Each structure stands twice: as C-alpha cells, then as structure tokens.
C-alpha cells in the first residue's frame with residue numbers, strides 16, 4: 677500500500693497549552709481514514725495543520741513525501757479539502773460555480789469539469805441554480821470543487837454535518853467510491869461513531885489532543901467480547917450453565933431470549949454445555965457491536981481512556 681500522508685510527531689502548542697500532542701499516523705492510497713473524537717478533542721486543529729491553514733509547532737506532515745513545512749506548494753498540490761463550509765454562490769448555477777473555481781486554478785479543462793460533475797452525480801442538475809439544491813447536493817458540489825485538480829488526498833471535516841439521513845447515505849457512498857474507484861486517500865472527521873463505522877476502513881481516535889487508538893474498523897468493532905442473542909426453551913437452565921463457567925459469563929434475559937457476552941472462542945463451549953444440559957437452542961445470533969459500544973468500552977464516562 678502506498679502512503680499518501682504521514683503525520684510525524686505533530687504537536688500544536690497555543691499560548692503555552694498543548695492542544696495536539698505528538699500525533700503520528702499514516703494514511704494510504706484507496707482508504708478512508710476516520711478521525712474520531714468528542715468535541716474539542718483536536719480534530720479540526722489537526723486537519724488545519726495538515727492542509728497548512730495553521731502552523732505546526734513540532735513535527736511535520738508529509739504529503740506524497742513532501743513536507744508541508746518545507747515544500748508547501750509541492751505538498752498542497754495533491755490535497756483537496758473542505759474544512760469549513762464550501763464557498764458557493766447560491767444565485768449561480770452549479771456549473772457557473774465550478775467554472776468560477778476552475779478559472780482560479782491552472783489547467784482545468786472543460787473535460788475535467790465534466791468528469792468531476794459525473795463523479796459526484798450532479799450531471800442532471802448542474803445547470804440549476806445552487807439555491808434550488810438540497811444540502812447534500814451542495815456538499816457534492818463542494819466535493820466537485822476540491823476534486824478538480826485531481827488530488828491524491830481528500831480531507832473532509834465533518835462531511836455529514838447537518839445532512840438528513842438520505843444526504844448522509846449519499847455522501848457516504850461518494851466518499852467510498854472516491855477511495856475505492858479513484859484510489860484516493862480520504863480523511864474524514866466526525867464525532868458520530870456509527871457514521872464512521874459505515875464510512876471508514878480505519879479509525880483513529882483522538883482524545884484531548886492525543887491519539888489513543890488506531891484500528892481497522894472491523895477489528896475495532898469486533899474487539900474482544902461480543903454479545904450473542906440466544907433463543908432457548910429454558911432460561912433457568914441457561915443461567916445455571918453460564919454461572920457454571922469459571923469465571924461466570926455475563927447475560928441478560930427476557931422470556932426465552934437471552935443476551936450473552938462471549939468471546940468467539942467461548943461460543944462452541946457454551947453451545948456444547950447447553951446441549952449437554954438439555955437446553956433446546958432455537959437460534960444463536962451475534963448482535964452487531966457498534967463503534968459506540970467499543971468507544972465506551974475504552975473510555976470512562978469522563979471521556980478518559982481506561983484501556984486501549
């Protein structure tokens with residue numbers, strides 16, 4: 677996998693206070709990297725440093741191997757970003773907006789404009805005025821703007837903010853497409869855990885300016901234990917069987933439905949023990965664990981990390 681962006685021990689100190697503390701991570705070609713953290717954790721500050729909108733106090737950011745500090749022009753030419761709301765003229769059409777933006781850059785051909793408009797799915801509406809666009813369509817037009825110069829790295833700060841569920845789905849699909857089909861490295865930030873889970877390949881969790889965890893979404897969600905849903909005929913017996921394990925296995929029951937927290941390795945042992953004790957098992961189903969569950973598992977209620 678080719679590395680597109682590298683953060684090397686990046687720190688930001690403002691008025692003697694460390695806002696970002698020694699961040700190090702890489703993002704690769706073709707992957708969506710989620711930057712996840714509660715409000716005030718430092719996501720926007722980090723993104724502003726990556727795109728050169730803010731000085732880096734310590735460390736460096738390399739984009740396609742070029743330092744944003746030492747070779748700003750070289751590094752930034754591979755970046756497309758929406759950090760604040762995209763600037764759009766609502767009284768002009770989507771096309772006029774794009775054209776206006778294209779004129780400010782070198783070498784953007786009409787063919788490239790057409791290509792980008794198609795890529796974000798705005799071909800049918802591109803000549804309508806932006807004021808008639810939904811928020812999702814405006815986001816996509818913003819996306820088109822920052823794709824014109826064929827960036828290798830796309831950075832979107834809270835891309836689904838303010839969108840309705842249909843708009844969120846739409847943007848998510850385009851972001852995935854840009855990574856998978858165009859091979860871009862994409863960094864998205866969010867404080868919405870479920871959102872990140874659906875959109876990203878990897879997630880970095882930031883808390884009080886520190887990176888506390890970077891994992892593949894799949895591993896991250898699977899973590900250690902997983903809740904399984906059992907449908908059985910005898911709740912008393914299942915309680916006895918689960919209590920018989922050492923250490924005892926946690927569960928919750930309601931009628932013939934029992935939710936049991938197990939590691940994958942424990943599943944066959946529990947099923948065997950249940951069958952041997954005469955419990956009828958009608959179904960066993962893993963309950964999908966959300967990032968939110970995992971996030972709460974690794975942080976306490978004050979938002980501090982208890983184990984990663």
Ligand SMILES: Nc1ncnc2c1ncn2[C@@H]1O[C@H](COP(=O)(O)OP(=O)(O)OP(=O)(O)O)[C@@H](O)[C@H]1O
Pocket residue numbers: 690695713714715716717718719720721722867
């Ligand atoms: N110019 C500044 N001067 C002083 N403190 C700042 C400055 N910019 C950011 N901060 C502080 O740095 C911390 C991180 O802010 P940042 O906006 O990066 O967080 P965030 O993770 O993007 O949060 P949100 O989800 O709310 O946007 C906050 O405590 C913020 O108050």
